Amino acid sequence: MEERGALPVTKPLLATLHGQRQARPPVWLMRQAGRYLPEYRALRAEKGGFLALATDPVAAAEVTVQPIRRFGFDGAILFSDILMVPWALGQDLTFGAGEGPRLAPALADHALAALDRVPARLDPVYATVARVAGMLPADTTFLGFAGSPWTVATYMVAGQGSRDQEATRRYAYADPAAFGVIVGAIVAMTIEYLSAQIAAGVEAVQLFDSWAGSLSPEQFDRWVIAPNRAIVEGVRARHPGTPIIGFPKGAGGKLPAYAAGVAPDAIGLDETVDPAWAHAVLPAGMPVQGNLDPLALLTGGEALDRGIDRVLAAFGERPHVFNLGHGIGQHTPIAHVERLLARVRG
Numbered sequence: 352m353e354e355r356g357a358l359p360v361t362k363p364l365l366a367t368l369h370g371q372r373q374a375r376p377p378v379w380l381m382r383q384a385g386r387y388l389p390e391y392r393a394l395r396a397e398k399g400g401f402l403a404l405a406t407d408p409v410a411a412a413e414v415t416v417q418p419i420r421r422f423g424f425d426g427a428i429l430f431s432d433i434l435m436v437p438w439a440l441g442q443d444l445t446f447g448a449g450e451g452p453r454l455a456p457a458l459a460d461h462a463l464a465a466l467d468r469v470p471a472r473l474d475p476v477y478a479t480v481a482r483v484a485g486m487l488p489a490d491t492t493f494l495g496f497a498g499s500p501w502t503v504a505t506y507m508v509a510g511q512g513s514r515d516q517e518a519t520r521r522y523a524y525a526d527p528a529a530f531g532v533i534v535g536a537i538v539a540m541t542i543e544y545l546s547a548q549i550a551a552g553v554e555a556v557q558l559f560d561s562w563a564g565s566l567s568p569e570q571f572d573r574w575v576i577a578p579n580r581a582i583v584e585g586v587r588a589r590h591p592g593t594p595i596i597g598f599p600k601g602a603g604g605k606l607p608a609y610a611a612g613v614a615p616d617a618i619g620l621d622e623t624v625d626p627a628w629a630h631a632v633l634p635a636g637m638p639v640q641g642n643l644d645p646l647a648l649l650t651g652g653e654a655l656d657r658g659i660d661r662v663l664a665a666f667g668e669r670p671h672v673f674n675l676g677h678g679i680g681q682h683t684p685i686a687h688v689e690r691l692l693a694r695v696r697g
Contacts, residue, residue, distance in 0.1 A: 364425040364492035367670045368555050368594035368617050368638055376663070376671040378695055379426030379494070380688070382678030383418040387685070390417050401446040405431050408478035415483045419491055421685075422692060426492045426555075426672075427483065429548070431476050433498025433559055436540050437507045439473050441466030457510030459518055463533050473544060477551045484552030495553030497545050499560035499599070500537040500578035507533060516565045523574060530574075538578050542585035549590045557596040557619065558582060561677075563609075564601015571605055576612035583613055596640060600677060607632050622646075622676025626665030638670035643691075645675045651687040659694050 360366040364377035385391055391414055398404040405411055414430040434452050438444040440463070442454040480495065487493055505519040506512060508530075523530040545556050563575050583595050598619030599609050610618050610633055620629055620641035629639060647658035662673065673695050679688075 362425075362490050362492045362554075364672060365554055365594070367672050368492075368596065370616075370636060370638060370670055372668075372670045375696055376666070376673040377425035377492075378673045378692060379424045379428060380418075380675050380679050381428070383422075383424060383428060384414045384430045385679065386681035387679055387683045387688075388417055388421070390421075401432070402444065405435075406472075406475040408475050408482050411475070411479040412482040412486060415479070416486050419487065422688060423488075424491070426494050427487055428494045428557075429476070429480060429483070429496060429553065431479070431496070433496075433503060433561075434506055435473060435476060436497060436503055436537060436544060439468065439470050439544070440507075440536055440540055441468050442507060451512055452506065454506055454510050458508045458533060459510070459522060463536060470540075470543070473547070476544075477547050480548050480551035480553055492555060493553045494555050494557060494596075495545060495548035496557040496559060497541045497582075499558045499563070499575065499597075500534045500541070500582075501566070501574045502560050502562045503537050503541075504530070504533050504574075505562050507537075516562050520565065520570070523570065527573075534574060534578050538581050538585075541582050542589075545582070545586050546589045549586070549593050553593075555594040555596065555616075556586065557598055558615070560597070560599045560602075562601070563599035564603065568605065571602070572608070572612070575599060575602075576609060579609075579613045579615075583615055594638075598640070610634055610637060617670075617672065619674065620676065624676070626662050630665050630669060636669060638672065639666055640672040640674045642674070642676040645677055645680050645683070648675065648687050648691060649680050649683050651684065651690065655687060655690060656694060659691060663695070 360369050363373050367373055367377055395404055398410055411430045415427055418424055419427050434444055437454055445453045505516045508519040508522050558579055594616040596617045596619055597613050597615035600621045602609050617638035617640055622642055622644035624642055643658050643662055647655050
């Protein structure tokens, strides 16, 4: 990677993340490598489970490039999972059929210090990155990622996902010192994890905070803004030329505070955010990413066209990466994705 300021960058997505507005926005979709693709379903069935697939560098690299071959997206997102970090911190990770991920032991009743860290569990991810870096077209930007500390901690404390993160929110209120130890461990491991991804070949990284919207403003400052800022500063100190995208899903009116406090290079917007409002309140020139409703893509037709046009109109005057407001749904028709690309690029 070139150092910050050593532009121009020729890849459309990477150039946009560096603050260069494009004639048409580059496109990638969260969860673009996944269950809506028949080639993914076939490979996952062959491997027999998600974790086996994600920890096989040959298979994970193949999944990463499948949507690039089919659609020619401007960005390829590493195929992995946000729970690789707690797995490396010593929790057991399983993916039960129809149940979602499980982490054990749950830290609601088990001390983090009792876990034995296994950072070598992340080695297959780095091998996947190195493999993918040699497979992508010359103009495709390679994106790495990690989960943000608050979101990762909700799984570590409860042992599984939940709708309102009540167990973790109560834990953070009842014993903020103990919860701070968990968050601090996630921050430290995530800096190492993202730095190693960059060293292996990714060109930009995204921090996913899928449950940021569940917190009060005070707790948001403490458990979203501060830890994410620590990660951004830690990664940027080691790799100053690598753009970092922050995606605080559900932040809503707290987005300006997140942009100012975390200071990512770009900010991702979920589908509940009014794009015209976001353009008005976010820092001038900051690249934005998003924010078509995944259900509009699932529905297709005129609803899809209207949603695309609204997003494009709102962000026409700033650097913009076209994306969804969250991950693509598994039942999304291939034809709808093709229609999206034709309209955005039209």
